[in-house]
Amino acid sequence: MRRSELLADVAVRRGLYWPSSEIYGGVGGFYDYGPLGVLTRRNIIEKWRKIFIEPYQDMIVEIETPIIMPEIVFKASGHLEHFTDYVIACLKCGRRYRADHLIAEELEKRGVRLSLEGLAGEQLNEIVAKYNIRCPNCGGALGKTERFNLLFRTTIGPYSTEAGYLRPETAQGMFVSFPRLADYVGRRVPFGAAQIGRVGRNEISPRQGLIRLREFSQMEIELFFDPQNPSCPYLPEVEGSEIPIVPEELVAKGREEPLWLTPRQIVAKGYANEWMAFFMALSVKFMAELGVGPEKQKFVAKLPHERAHYAAAVYDQMAFTERFGWIEV
Numbered sequence: 596m597r598r599s600e601l602l603a604d605v606a607v608r609r610g611l612y613w614p615s616s617e618i619y620g621g622v623g624g625f626y627d628y629g630p631l632g633v634l635t636r637r638n639i640i641e642k643w644r645k646i647f648i649e650p651y652q653d654m655i656v657e658i659e660t661p662i663i664m665p666e667i668v669f670k671a672s673g674h675l676e677h678f679t680d681y682v683i684a685c686l687k688c689g690r691r692y693r694a695d696h697l698i699a700e701e702l703e704k705r706g707v708r709l710s711l712e713g714l715a716g717e718q719l720n721e722i723v724a725k726y727n728i729r730c731p732n733c734g735g736a737l738g739k740t741e742r743f744n745l746l747f748r749t750t751i752g753p754y755s756t757e758a759g760y761l762r763p764e765t766a767q768g769m770f771v772s773f774p775r776l777a778d779y780v781g782r783r784v785p786f787g788a789a790q791i792g793r794v795g796r797n798e799i800s801p802r803q804g805l806i807r808l809r810e811f812s813q814m815e816i817e818l819f820f821d822p823q824n825p826s827c828p829y830l831p832e833v834e835g836s837e838i839p840i841v842p843e844e845l846v847a848k849g850r851e852e853p854l855w856l857t858p859r860q861i862v863a864k865g866y867a868n869e870w871m872a873f874f875m876a877l878s879v880k881f882m883a884e885l886g887v888g889p890e891k892q893k894f895v896a897k898l899p900h901e902r903a904h905y906a907a908a909v910y911d912q913m914a915f916t917e918r919f920g921w922i923e924v
Contacts, residue, residue, distance in 0.1 A: 599918035603804060609629075611628070611631050612626045612628050612805065613629060614627075623802075623809070624801030624807070626808065636812075640791055640814065646877055646881045647789065651829065654786055656788060660767075660772060660790065662795070663749065663751070663759045665759055666757075668767055669746060669767070674763065678744060678745050678763060679743055680695070681743070682741055682799050683741075684737070685737055687730065687734075693799035693800045694719045695711040699711055701726070709722065712897075714900075716739070716742065720739055744797075745799075746796075747796075761794070761795035764815070765792045766817055768790060768792075769788040770817065773788075784820050787817065788819075791812065791815075792813065793812055796808075796809060797809060803922075816874070827868075827872075833858050833872075833880075834857060834859060836879060837856065838855070839853035839879075839894065840855075840866060841853045842854070843896040846895060846897075846898055853893040858875070871910070878912050892913065893921075894911070896908075896910050
């Protein structure tokens with residue numbers, strides 16, 4: 596048994612977590628936290644608050660919003676149209692897979708590495724045809740990819756016409772609360788809204804234990820500032836930090852090794868504004884205090900075609916794990 600599998604077994608037996616609804620066979624993507632898991636989770640949350648919120652309470656306020664929101668919210672945000680992954684089905688046994696994950700796994704077996712993130716359905720279809728990728732369950736031929744929306748849909752009240760959705764991110768509640776928050780802080784910027792809460796994503800093929808779930812918790816801050824004046828008064832506090840970063844220009848060249856830069860250097864090179872550089876430094880500190888050293892972290896830029904539909908610029912904070920390699924945190 597590999598060490599990672601042994602640790603997972605110990606975690607279940609010691610009460611950190613276990614599959615949800617286990618007595619009825621369970622369902623992928625849902626886990627319960629046991630007694631030790633609840634305590635561990637609470638410690639992580641409090642650590643996050645102490646690093647990201649408590650020192651900056653003059654600027655960042657914490658709120659709590661519902662996990663179910665009306666359809667209009669997700670129509671306005673673009674999630675109804677764009678919050679999708681591609682699914683592909685076997686024409687023989689009918690099993691359905693997340694297309695990019697299936698392709699990546701099958702190509703890895705053949706020693707082929709391709710960047711699949713952000714590819715359109717037709718591009719994924721071409722790769723399936725080129726490499727003659729078959730169903731791993733029965734060996735049957737695969738059909739064409741289809742878009743699959745990841746929002747969990749429900750109805751609100753007794754009228755089936757009033758649709759609601761389980762939020763996929765805590766961000767939605769903070770954005771729609773912006774007018775109230777702006778009044779609360781006296782209509783001054785910058786200010787931030789923080790929220791810790793449950794979210795849901797109807798993942799096509801959840802896997803990797805707790806890494807990819809259908810229901811999980813997020814700890815998130817939305818910062819509102821004047822884009823014409825993105826200066827961060829707290830930047831001097833983190834000037835001694837070094838941040839491992841793979842900027843867009845290096846990602847485009849296929850480079851994976853990060854540059855080690857200070858927040859000021861990141862800003863000077865145009866890789867991020869002062870606020871983003873500041874929060875990168877805090878994020879490195881947070882992960883380090885959880886036991887993931889800076890040498891096992893990096894921020895990787897997303898190329899334009901890889902970004903979410905609402906994002907102008909994105910860096911994923913990645914952490915290296917023995918079992919799964921680099922994962923987004």
